[in-house]
Every structure is written in C-alpha cells, then in structure tokens.
Amino acid sequence: MAATSSRTPAPRGAGSLPGAPATTLVLLRVSGLRVAYGGIQPVKGISFEVHEGELVSLIGANGAGKTTTLKAITGTQPAAAGEIEFMGRNIKGQGPWDLVRQGLVMVPEGRGTFQRMSITENLLMGAFVRNDAQIDADVEKVFTIFPRLKERRNQLAGTMSGGEQQMLAMGRALMAKPKVLLLDEPSMGLSPMMVDKIFEVVDEIHRQGTTILLVEQNASRALQLATRGYVMDSGEVTMSGDSQQLLNDPRSHFFDLMQTGKMAEALT
Numbered sequence: 001m002a003a004t005s006s007r008t009p010a011p012r013g014a015g016s017l018p019g020a021p022a023t024t025l026v027l028l029r030v031s032g033l034r035v036a037y038g039g040i041q042p043v044k045g046i047s048f049e050v051h052e053g054e055l056v057s058l059i060g061a062n063g064a065g066k067t068t069t070l071k072a073i074t075g076t077q078p079a080a081a082g083e084i085e086f087m088g089r090n091i092k093g094q095g096p097w098d099l100v101r102q103g104l105v106m107v108p109e110g111r112g113t114f115q116r117m118s119i120t121e122n123l124l125m126g127a128f129v130r131n132d133a134q135i136d137a138d139v140e141k142v143f144t145i146f147p148r149l150k151e152r153r154n155q156l157a158g159t160m161s162g163g164e165q166q167m168l169a170m171g172r173a174l175m176a177k178p179k180v181l182l183l184d185e186p187s188m189g190l191s192p193m194m195v196d197k198i199f200e201v202v203d204e205i206h207r208q209g210t211t212i213l214l215v216e217q218n219a220s221r222a223l224q225l226a227t228r229g230y231v232m233d234s235g236e237v238t239m240s241g242d243s244q245q246l247l248n249d250p251r252s253h254f255f256d257l258m259q260t261g262k263m264a265e266a267l268t
C-alpha cells in the first residue's frame with residue numbers, strides 16, 4: 001500500500017534549518033488519542049502533528065501523560081481511542097519492532113541500553129533492521145556526533161555514567177536511520193553540564209536533518225530548540241504553537257519552576 005502522507009500549511013520555521021528539507025509533509029499525526037490504565041485515563045483525547053524536518057516538543061509536568069503518549073504511539077500500551085498515523089499509514093496496534101523497521105524509533109526514558117554489551121555492540125544492535133553496506137560508516141558518524149562514545153567504544157554500557165548511556169541510547173537509535181526520532185526526557189536525572197551537552201546534541205541531530213519529537217519536563221530548554229511545541233497537562237493538550245510564542249507564555253515557565261523545585265519560591 002502506498003503511503004498517502006497529507007500536506008498542510010507549512011509550520012513557521014520548518015525548512016529554515018540547515019539540513020532540514022523545506023517540506024510540509026506530516027510524518028506523524030496523532031488524533032483524539034486516549035489511553036487508559038484500568039479506571040485511570042492519563043491521556044484524554046490529544047491531537048498533534050510532527051512535520052518532516054521539525055523538532056516538535058511535547059512538554060508537561062510530572063504525570064501529565066507524556067510517556068504514556070509515546071508508549072501508545074510505539075505500541076507498548078494500547079490506545080483506547082483515536083488514530084495514530086505515521087507517513088500517512090495507520091500504525092495503531094503495531095509493535096515497536098515493526099515501527100523501527102518503518103523508521104519510527106524511540107529512545108525511552110531510562111535509556112534501555114544493553115548493559116553487558118560494549119558501546120560498539122550496542123550501536124550495531126541499533127542497526128538490526130538494516131542490511132546495507134553503510135553500517136560501519138554510520139557507526140563512525142555516530143562517533144563524530146558523540147566523541148565520548150568513540151573514546152570508550154570497547155567499554156561495557158553498564159559501566160557508563162547516566163549521561164553517557166543517554167548518548168549511547170541516542171546513538172543506537174540513530175543507527176536505525178529514523179525518519180522520526182522520539183526522545184523521552186533525555187535530560188532526566190543528569191547533571192547540569194550533561195543536560196547542556198544532551199540538548200546540544202539533540203540540536204545537532206536535528207540540524208543534520210532528523211525529524212524529532214522531544215518529550216520534556218524542561219520546558220524552556222526544549223522550546224529553545226523546537227520549531228513548535230505542545231503543552232500537556234493532566235492528559236490534555238492545553239497549549240500549542242510556535243516555540244517562541246510558547247516560550248513567552250508564563251504558563252510554560254511554570255513547568256520549569258516545578259521541575260527545579262522553585263515553584264514555592266516563585267509563588268511567595
């Protein structure tokens with residue numbers, strides 16, 4: 001079946017980045033998505049789109065339903081209602097492996113690296129869907145983006161720091177040649193210096209042409225990189241739009257205050 005990706009008006013900023021194609025192709029479309037765990041409904045009918053070449057950020061506080069949304073997209077948690085389209089095809093109900101083959105690749109919260117394998121072996125595992133002659137060259141490309149991984153190419157993943165494991169998980173995802181890369185809170189639990197490094201690399205991967213959906217609690221950092229953003233609160237999308245517009249909205253700043261524990265300070 002041929003993909004029938006739809007076209008919509010160009011989002012502001014799309015195509016203006018080096019390496020990002022000037023296109024309005026919708027790669028990922030989520031419409032009216034609902035997810036339930038028994039009687040709890042953490043995702044209550046949300047809709048959003050990611051266009052080719054964009055870096056879209058889905059931001060929200062703890063428990064807003066961001067991870068559950070990604071789980072529904074990648075088929076690890078069933079959707080109770082709604083549609084999920086990737087490159088114009090309905091992918092609802094498909095499992096993560098099938099989706100990776102099609103180019104929808106997620107770096108989960110907690111990273112999920114193969115602890116007893118070396119860095120190089122982990123990266124090669126990321127290419128399990130491929131059967132081409134470029135795999136070794138692409139390992140070298142990943143090493144260019146993450147020089148720290150190159151230095152430690154033979155080290156076991158389980159002995160690496162949290163930030164290094166995040167880099168490895170992202171590098172492994174890139175080895176699958178994603179059409180859309182889903183990143184679930186890549187800055188979670190990292191030192192401030194490592195957080196800076198991770199956001200720098202997310203920006204670099206985007207600039208090199210990868211379309212990204214970045215899920216983050218760190219609203220201002222995520223929106224500084226993003227083309228557009230969606231704000232989730234209690235399972236609903238409460239705000240969306242151009243990143244700059246969202247950055248200037250005091251309600252987005254609210255999430256950063258919560259994350260850094262400065263909320264009480266801000267309210268006094």
Ligand code: ATP
Binds near residue numbers: 066
């Ligand atoms: P965080 O940033 O803390 O990861 P989040 O926005 O990603 O938050 P989710 O992890 O999607 O939020 O959780 C949304 C809600 O669903 C929370 O109230 C959470 O307790 C609940 N939840 C998540 N997983 C399960 C589960 N397996 N069973 C029952 N409830 C769950």
